Every structure is written in structure tokens, then in C-alpha cells.
Amino acid sequence: MLGLAKDASEADIKSAYRKLAKAHHPDLNPGKESETRFRDIGAAYGILGDADKRARFDRGEIDMDGQPRQSQFYSDYAGGTSGRTYRQAPPGFGRQASGPEDLDPNGFDPRDFGDIFGSMFGGGFAQNPQGVTLDARYSIEIDFLEAAKGGQKRVTMPDGRVLDLKIPAGIAEGHQLRLKGQGNTGRDGAAGDAYVEVHVLPHPLFTRKGNDILVELPVGFHESVLGSRVPVPTVHGDVETAVPAGSSTGLVLRLKGKGLNGGDELVRLRIVMPPVIDPVLREAVETWARTHPFDPRAAAKGTS
Numbered sequence: 001m002l003g004l005a006k007d008a009s010e011a012d013i014k015s016a017y018r019k020l021a022k023a024h025h026p027d028l029n030p031g032k033e034s035e036t037r038f039r040d041i042g043a044a045y046g047i048l049g050d051a052d053k054r055a056r057f058d059r060g061e062i063d064m065d066g067q068p069r070q071s072q073f074y075s076d077y078a079g080g081t082s083g084r085t086y087r088q089a090p091p092g093f094g095r096q097a098s099g100p101e102d103l104d105p106n107g108f109d110p111r112d113f114g115d116i117f118g119s120m121f122g123g124g125f126a127q128n129p130q131g132v133t134l135d136a137r138y139s140i141e142i143d144f145l146e147a148a149k150g151g152q153k154r155v156t157m158p159d160g161r162v163l164d165l166k167i168p169a170g171i172a173e174g175h176q177l178r179l180k181g182q183g184n185t186g187r188d189g190a191a192g193d194a195y196v197e198v199h200v201l202p203h204p205l206f207t208r209k210g211n212d213i214l215v216e217l218p219v220g221f222h223e224s225v226l227g228s229r230v231p232v233p234t235v236h237g238d239v240e241t242a243v244p245a246g247s248s249t250g251l252v253l254r255l256k257g258k259g260l261n262g263g264d265e266l267v268r269l270r271i272v273m274p275p276v277i278d279p280v281l282r283e284a285v286e287t288w289a290r291t292h293p294f295d296p297r298a299a300a301k302g303t304s
Helices: 010-023 032-048 051-058 070-078 111-121 144-149 221-226 279-291 298-303
Strands: 136-142 151-156 162-167 176-179 194-200 207-209 212-220 228-232 239-243 252-255 265-272
Touching (some): 010 136, 144 151, 144 194, 212 228, 239 252
Antiparallel strands (some): 151 162, 207 212, 228 239
């Protein structure tokens, strides 16, 4: 389903899942076929994305739904040394017998089998044995600003359900959201939890470092020479900040509290020249240069 080799790495599995889930997401490809394909992709990742489940699946202990292969379990125990022979029961065998033809020659009714194991393990063993996890794992992508600001996000799960996820403000890349009771449902009706791994898409302006936000701000050379107040984009909206007179490229200004979860925004200045050097500007700079000797590489020469 994911187009992977048997020896696929964890990174290969995650990459294939994200690519296919995005390509077949029902929100982008309406229709029953996409819904079914999307659900199958999610189910496959639910097994392969969990190292323990993957190993048990490879050994044939569980099926694609994460449930034990009960027909194998039944045939193993029914073929014991009692001298009795039974037909191999289908999944959910605990209550499948429908009449006398389902009894063995000694009168044993396989309908009692589930009750026997139910009393041993606290009920429902045939439907949901202890140790079998019903948790489901998914992955979603969200925009950088969605992660920064938080809020509600409506998503379509692989099984077709539409859920409203609460995205905490400042959520980090790779964080997992837990949806209690929204996982797989066992044959006894018990439901596991859904774990949604969040992947944050990059932003053209902002970069995250811990709870700080890094941004590069273009500043006109006249603004750096004279000093000025300029607008600065933040994840919370534009603010105005002062550019000190004589600022050079690389100077970092700190905007307190404008990052994530109490962090700051670090603004790195990049001085930009006008696209055209007209005669007026050229003459002014030439006059200044003749009367004010300045070597911008003096500090570098001192260290060479």
C-alpha cells in the first residue's frame, strides 16, 4: 500500500506515508475511491509506523487492523492432544456456532470457547486480547503560522471521520496530539486513542529556534545612515521598531515577547542599496568620501 520494500527504514515509511496521504487526501480529491485509498494508507502506516506492531505483523501475529490472527490462534489450541478435531473458525469465532453441525463429536460447543477465555482474562479475550493496542497513529501538516498562533483545524482521518483538532499555540515540529477514544475500536467495543504527529511547513520569512523567531529585515541604506522607524513582520502581526543610525548588515535587534510561548523575535538587518545610483546620490557620496576617509576593511586587516 505504501510502495515500500520489506527493509524500508523508519524515515522511508514516514516519507512514503506523508507523500501518499497528501496525494489521496479526500479534501483534495473528493470521491469514494480517494476516501478508501486514504483510509488504507493510514491503516498501513498505523502498522508500519509503530516498530512493535510492524514486528508482530511480520511474524503473522496480528492483521492489518492490529488485531490478533484469531483463526491461527484457534487452530493452534483446538488441535491439541484431546483427540478432538474442530473446524478452523473464522475471525470472531467466540459466538459463531449456529447449530448442531458446529459441535465436535464429543459435544463440545465452540460457542463456549470465548466464555472460557473471558473468565480467565477478565472478559472479551476472543474479541480484544490483553496486550493488543487499539491506538492509531496519524500524521498531518500545518502552516507555520497555524503552529505559531494555534487554534482549531478540521481534518479528515484515514477512516473517513472528520475531526476538529485543537492546535496549541507554539506547537513544535514532531509534537504528538492525543485524541482520547478516537483510535481503533476492538470487537468488544473498546476504543483506543489516536496520536496525531504534527509537521510544520516552512515559512518564507520566519525561522524558529526554540521559542525565538528569526527574521531577516531589508533596510534601505538611507534608513541605516539616518536612523528610522520601520515596520517589522512578526507571527503576531506587524510592529514598528527603531533602526539605529549607522546600522550595518548583520546587526540583530531583539523584539521582546514577539516570539512563541514568551520567546523573542530576533531581527537581523540587511542593508539594501537603491536599484539606481542617480547623479544626485553619486555626487553626495563622492563629496563625503573626499573629506571623510573610511576603510570598511580596517578591522579585517587587523586580524590578518
